[in-house]
Amino acid sequence: MGEFRVPKSHPRYWSLYYRHKIEEAMEKGILAKAGPIAHGRGEAFDYLIGEKTIEPAERAMRAAVAKLLLAKHPVLSVNGNVAALVPKETIELAKALNSKLEINLFYRTEERVRAIEEELRKYDPDIELLGINPTRRIPGLEHERGKVDEEGIWKADVVVVPLEDGDRTEALVAMGKFVITIDLNPLSRSARMADITVVDNIIRAYPRMTELAREMKDHSREELLKIVEGYDNGKTLGDVLTHMKNRLEELAKEGIWRRAEL
Ligand code: ATP
Numbered sequence: 001m002g003e004f005r006v007p008k009s010h011p012r013y014w015s016l017y018y019r020h021k022i023e024e025a026m027e028k029g030i031l032a033k034a035g036p037i038a039h040g041r042g043e044a045f046d047y048l049i050g051e052k053t054i055e056p057a058e059r060a061m062r063a064a065v066a067k068l069l070l071a072k073h074p075v076l077s078v079n080g081n082v083a084a085l086v087p088k089e090t091i092e093l094a095k096a097l098n099s100k101l102e103i104n105l106f107y108r109t110e111e112r113v114r115a116i117e118e119e120l121r122k123y124d125p126d127i128e129l130l131g132i133n134p135t136r137r138i139p140g141l142e143h144e145r146g147k148v149d150e151e152g153i154w155k156a157d158v159v160v161v162p163l164e165d166g167d168r169t170e171a172l173v174a175m176g177k178f179v180i181t182i183d184l185n186p187l188s189r190s191a192r193m194a195d196i197t198v199v200d201n202i203i204r205a206y207p208r209m210t211e212l213a214r215e216m217k218d219h220s221r222e223e224l225l226k227i228v229e230g231y232d233n234g235k236t237l238g239d240v241l242t243h244m245k246n247r248l249e250e251l252a253k254e255g256i257w258r259r260a261e262l
């Protein structure tokens with residue numbers, strides 16, 4: 001497998017580093033062919049928000065963590081892109097939240113499920129992983145795309161479906177699940193359909209959510225409920241769009257030609 005040889009001094013080091021992770025995941029059979037396309041779309045939106053966690057995302061993460069801590073049966077869904085970028089961070093977040101992990105794929109093949117399982121087990125060989133033998137189906141989705149684990153997403157009250165297809169997000173909402181997504185594109189169907197949308201790169205979002213989970217786990221139920229009830233996803237999405245618009249306007253005014261940093 002190709003080594004990552006870009007020097008740390010490269011101005012786009014991290015972007016290239018994560019692209020390499022995507023390439024590696026492709027070679028390991030973790031990623032579907034569409035995986036790199038989704039990654040590229042995410043990168044484009046990351047440029048627009050400024051490649052940092054913006055305030056509306058922080059607000060969404062706080063509400064998401066509060067909801068997950070209140071949940072009876074929280075589940076984090078893992079797909080190929082998630083396993084490629086944040087395998088260790090996904091396990092850490094699941095542990096901090098006391099949440100189940102389910103491998104759940106849009107383009108499900110048994111080989112990919114096994115490759116993802118193997119990747120996650122590198123970080124914790126004993127971790128409980130659902131979605132290996134799913135026996136239930138999300139109503140309204142055709143066969144492979146709809147498979148879910150009886151003990152996981154099927155039973156869940158709160159599910160996190162990061163980097164997810166919009167149609168599946170909508171089907172989960174229609175099932176009555178409380179759906180949280182992480183999606184850099186605030187205009188995607190997933191972003192628009194979810195109950196809570198974290199518009200941030202999962203690379204930044206998952207470690208931050210783990211921090212928040214550790215910080216908030218001793219909050220009372222009342223405090224957590226207050227955070228969830230005070231949260232407005234429509235406003236958050238609007239604030240993300242406004243952030244992008246303002247940022248582009250400022251950049252246009254300041255000028256970007258031959259500017260090293262944005
Ligand atoms: P939709 O079906 O929801 O309208 P889509 O077809 O663009 O949107 P998919 O390709 O099904 O979405 O899912 C991938 C989504 O994940 C995209 O919206 C993309 O912007 C986002 N994404 C990709 N990489 C990341 C990342 N590292 N962090 C957060 N979001 C990401």
Ligand code: MG
Pocket residue numbers: 164165166167
């Ligand atoms: Mg889609």
